[in-house]
Structures are given as C-alpha cells and as structure tokens.
Amino acid sequence: MLMQQLLNGVVVGSVYALFALGFTLLFGVNHIMNMAHGSVFMWGAFAGLYAVTMLDAPIYVALLIGMLAGGLVSVALDVFAFRPLRRRNAPEFSAIVSSIGADLVLLAIAQKVSNTAVMRFPFDAFPVVVYTVFGLRIQLLQLVIIGLVVAMVFGLVWYLYRTSFGQRIRSVAYSEQTSRLLGINPGPVNMQVFLISGALAGMAGVLIGLVFNSVHFAMGEPLLLRAFVIIILGGLGSIPGALIAGLAIGIVQTLAVAYVSSGVAEAVVFVALFIVILVKPTGLFGQSTAAMRIQRA
Amino acid sequence: MTATLVLEEVARHFGGVPAVDKVSLQVPAGQITGLIGPNGAGKTTVVNLITGLLHLSSGKVLLDGRDVSREEAPDLARAGVARTFQNIRLVADASVLENVVAGFHRHEKAGLWANLLGLPSARAEARQMNERAMALLERFGMAALAEHRSGGLSYGHQRRIEMMRALATEPRLLLLDEPVAGMNDAEAESLAGIFRSVAASGVAVLLIEHNMRFVMSLCSQLYVLASGRLIAEGLPEAVGRDPKVVEAYLGA
C-alpha cells in the first residue's frame, strides 16, 4: 500500500539523510569528498553488531558504541589519510586518491574479520512492537529511528549555531585563511568535524543494519553513492539540502523497489545523479563555489 | 588614433561592496602606462576584469575600439591580451623552455591530428617554437638555463620566465602585475629595459606596481587607484606631487 511504502521510504530516507549530513559537513568544512565515509558507516554497523552479539549489550548501548566507533575511525582517517596532505598543501586530487586507498584498507580488514559473511542483528536485539494506526503498520523501530534522526539533526544544528565550537567550525568552513587570521586553530576544528561526521555515520550504520536486517562488509558502498546523489542534489555543504534530498531519495528508492524492481531502483538513483551533476552541480540549495569551475565568477 | 585598451567606467561589485568603482583609463600602444596604488586598492581586480577572469558589473572594456566586455578569457588571450601574475604561476616541474613555449599556443597552426600523430608539420612547428623560445631566453640572458626545472630556480629567474611566456604570445596588450616585486634595484632596472623595448615595438603596456620610484622613470602616464577608485591621473611628476596621492600612500 502506498502510505505504507511512503512511511518506509521516510524511515530509510531519514537514515540516508543522517549519513549524508556527516558527509556534507565534511565537504562544507574541509572541501573534501571523503570516499571512505561508507566504510566508516560500515565499521559503525559492525561495532554495534559485535556489541550486541559478543558483549550482550542492550541496543541503545550498541548504538552508542556504533557512534563511538564511527567517530574514531573517522578521526583516524583524518590523521592518516588527510592530515599529511593538508600539511603539504596537496591538491584536491590527492585527497580523493588517499581516501580511496583508506577505503580499501578499511574494506579489506572488515572483510577478513567478518569472513565475508552477511550477519544480522539477533532477533531480539530490538523489541518487535507494531502499532496499527489508520490501517498503517508502524514499527516501534521506525518511530525510534525517526525520533533519533530528528534529535541528531537538532543537536547538530544547535551545536553549530549556538556553541562557540560550532561557531569556529562555521568560520573555518567559510574561510580557513580568515579563521587562521582570527586566531582560530583549524586543527581541533577539523578533528571535531571528522568526529561528528563519523559518529553520525556510525549511528546510521547501526540503524540501517537494524532496518534491513543485514550487516556485511560491502554495505557502505551503495550508501556512499547515494550520499553523493543526496548532497549534490541538496547542495554541497547544505544541511537542509541534505535532509530534504535524503528523504526524497529514500522515498523514491523504496517506491521503486516496491513497485518496479531493485535493479531499476539502483539505476534510477544513478541516472538521477548523472542528470543532477550535469544540469546543476550546485544542487537545489548550494551556492556555486568559484573553486569548482574556473569560469567567470 | 584610439588607444589599444580603453576602460570606460568599469566597475565590479562583490555583494554590494565595490571592489572597483567607475574606473576609466586608456593604454595607448608604444607606451608604458602605470596603474599604481596602495595595497588592496583593486589593481589586480582591474587586471582580472580586463583579462576576462572576472565579469564586469558595469562599464565597458574596449580593445582596439572593439567592445570586449563580455568576452571570455581564452578569447581575449587569443586576441592578443597577455598578462603576468602577481604570485608566480609556472609549471614548476617543467623546464624553462617548456614554460616559455606554452606561450606560443595561440600561434599554433598545425592541426589536432598532426599533433596527435606526430606528423612532420607538427614536428616542424615544435622545432620552430623551440627556436623562437630560445631567442627569447637569449634576450633575457637565460639561455644556459633552458633545460632546468623552473621550480628550482631563483625568484628573479622565475619572474623572467613568466615575462618570457607572456611575450611569447606576441601580445598587443601586455599587463604586468607587480613584475618586480621583491627584486633589488639592479634586477628591476634590467627588466625595465626589456619593458621599454617591448613598448617601443608597438605593444601597449599597462604596468601595475606598488613601487613608486620604479614607475616614475618608466611610465609616460600614471593612474592612481585607491579603494577601487581613480584618485589621480597624468604625468608621473605631477601625480607624484599630488597631495591626494601622497595621502593615499601614507594613509594606507
């Protein structure tokens, strides 16, 4: 039924938005496309999973562990893959290559450790409670996910706009040079941004693992590609853009899978990406960055 | 005869803030015209407007009487507008000769396929360009450094390479953006000699500089820019004594 699928789409879309938020934050502040972000997500999912299966942790603890793992892996990425390049004033190309390399390493390790198996959260990890409202079946899990995402978004916006840390982040995002002149040290700012974006990705990992009932080493790649679509559609560095585009992609994808086929759903997502990049690379909400095109400004 | 370059009330705003405000000037062929002013006056913005790297907010740019205000940078370059950059922009890993030869691009005649396949016409043209580049190197006293890696050479040498590259395009209009910044008087003077000979060969030269003394002996006409506006223009001695100019430099 349409409403049911729409609901599913909103749930999936909100988690996509969460993932894309971290991704777009990184781009907005550091101007890099972190190609390893999908693996951060995946490691968060595994961390949450192992917390439940090996430590018998309750699900909310697993969620926190997933966020922590995501944040740590993300910071490690910064230290090993990006910081050395920043120090050398390397061009954009180098950062992308380095993150691809890091992604490979993270993927390979996860593959080895998990033995390429597709794992699942234990059946009782999250209470299976279903409400029936106006003929719609709403799972408690879905409500919790939406609630968590909303909470995270509010938290992020509050952090960025109401704290001095957030102010520094926004300042560096606007101009690293000026921020330096104002005495803001970009080092801690970068680390915070990687930490936050990694935590969001890690949480998204656990949530997606629960929603789709599967955790495996390759789960990050399709998500990364969707994140590209989302942030380019919504505008690089734009928070409302990431949210709206995330929901849109989630809904479109869910509907396509339900009514057509999953293969077509994949294709639709990528063709959409193609079209958006070619027609309006700055997306719906982003401003054109002069750095992106050496044309007349 | 109209000057090679004419700016008519050229302006450029960035979000309401005028970086350049109603600037009008003329750069005739065969002379060196100076555009001076304190740091941040908008001199490089003017150069970027002339060369097409920035849109004009209003006003007109005329090249040999033709309105080129809307043209894109590569087209302007191909029309004979050459420039040097304030911060040196060379291909660091390429040799001096290679960097200079890049300037001959707009004169290349051999077709795409000839170049892709390495046909004799392409080879002959490449040889020709190498010879012409070497002639430039000799003129600038750097023939012995032809094969050296540009990035490893001294600042003074790199500035000359930029100059040679700009001259290789055989421009009608040459824009020099602070070409002698950081050089001592002896070096600056040797470059001044080259500027004079370039102008004498019929090129219109616009010299953007910060260094008043250097500019005095070299320019036939001076324009002074401060906070995006022209505050004085005329013969160098007169401009040098203009109290507004003195104040702009001291106040800056």
Add this chain to the structure above:
Amino acid sequence: MMNFFYTYQSLFDHILVYALLAMSQYVVLRAGVFSLGTAGFAALGAYGCALLITKAGWPPFAAIVAGTVLGTVASALLAFPLSRLRGVFQAVATLALVQIVLSATQNWVSVTNGALGVNGIPKVAGTGVLLSVVVVVVLLLVAMGRYSVGRAMDVIREDETVAVSLGISVPYYHRIAFILSGLLAGLGGALQATSSYAITPGEFGFGMLVATLAMVVLGGRTSVWGALVGAAILTTLPELFRVFADYRNVVQGILLMLVIVYLPRGVADTVIAMLRDRRLRRRTVRLPADAVASGAASVGAAPVSSSIDAGVHA
C-alpha cells in the same frame, strides 16, 4: 618447464592489457580531468566485443574494433557535459557511470547473461597482438605528449587559470583527453575479452577502477612511462609475493595512501626528473656571468636546487 613459460606468458598478457587500461587512466589525469570512468568504458568495449562474437557471430577482429568504437562513442557523448565540470564532480559523475554500466551488465540478463558473464570467447588476442597494440599506442601517446596537445594538457593540469590566460580552451582539451581515454579503455576491454575466453561483470567494477588509478598514481601521471611502470609493478607484485595476492586490496590501499603523500608525482616521473637533474648538473659547469649575478642578487634560493620534493607548486 613449459608450464613455467606459459604461466609467465599469461602474466605478460595480463600486464599488457592492464597497460592499455592504465594508459587510458593516464590520458585523462594528465590533462587534469578527474575521470574514473576507465572501468566503465572497458566494460562497454569488452561486452560489445564479446557479445558480437558469441551472439552475432561477428569475426573476432571486427568485434574488437566494434568494442573500441563503442567505448569511443560513449566517451564522446559524455565528453561534452563532462567538460563543463571540474575535479570532484567529474570523479563522481564517472564513478556513477561505472556503477551504471556495472548494474546494466549484472541485471540485463537477457543480453549480458548477468553475473555468469559471457563465455567461449575465442582467444584471438595472443601475446603478439597485445604487444603490437601496446607498442603502437605508446608511440601515439608519446607523440601526443610531446607536441602541442600534451603541452596544453600539462598547463591545464598544473594551473587552469594560466592555461586560460594563454588562450588555451580548457573544455576542448578535456574532451580530447576523455575521448582518447574512452577509446583506449574500450580497446583494452575488447582485448581483455578476446584474450581470456570469458568475462564477468565483476571484472569491470570497483576493483578495476582502483587498480588503474593506483597504477597511474604509482607510476606517475605526466608521462606514458608512468602508466607502463605502474601497470607492470601492480600486476606483477601479487604474482611474485603470494602475500600480496591475498591482501591485494590492503596493499593497494596502503600503497595509494603512501604514494600520494610521499611520492605524489609517482615512481617513473620522479626517476625521470632525477635523471634530468643529474644530466643538467653534469653539463652545467659554469653559468654565464649575468645569470649568476641576477640569480645570486635576488631574493630566493640558489639557482639550481634538487627537484626531488614531494611538493606541488613552487
């Protein structure tokens, strides 16, 4: 004994095919086009060729040409919109392309046989054919690199603003690089199909994308030799050291990270630069008087310094 020879011959063939693919990746990177689409065009070339032979009964060499043409036409169509983009956007767009092609080969089962791939492709591209093709391509690319096209690409790659101010049309050269890349990838894919009896979609996915990128990053992107050296090293290493084969991905990943930080110009380009410097130092006994005077008098370093720096611009 013959087994030994045969094993190494197939390795050599493998190196040759990957050399073509690496050269496809090199061409775009040299011009500053951040395309990761080689794997996608290779897939088009391979499947185009393989299907024409197995399903339409085409003669093999005609099919190889057709596969190459398919790769070229696809890249030509995409070159126009792509030349309006820069950097990351080109990367993402071409990545999406690879995904789209991969999806198509995996899911369009009626045509491509899905994940099972296409089998029974006659092996017409033996070592001799591969070697000749590679040699011809290398000669062409060396020529391209030496004359105006290569020079323009170098300027565009290093500093687009300078290129524009010299009258170089950046989109034009981006397009040329992209189309050449598509041609070489299509050719490489078709030859891969006709030298290995069978192809599967998985061969042309993320793995190939990363491998070709790693080869050019390792070898260097400013000269053809970079692509060749990179292809040779990365294809041989897993054969020589079993441990590399098992942990191929980790090794490639770490290699990418280390090389891009500490040796960003790549092995071959750095060696070429070193040799050039050594030759110059031996030749330069004395510089002419005024060059020394002006050089010593101005602010800055001594006239000739080592070019072995991992930095980018001066």
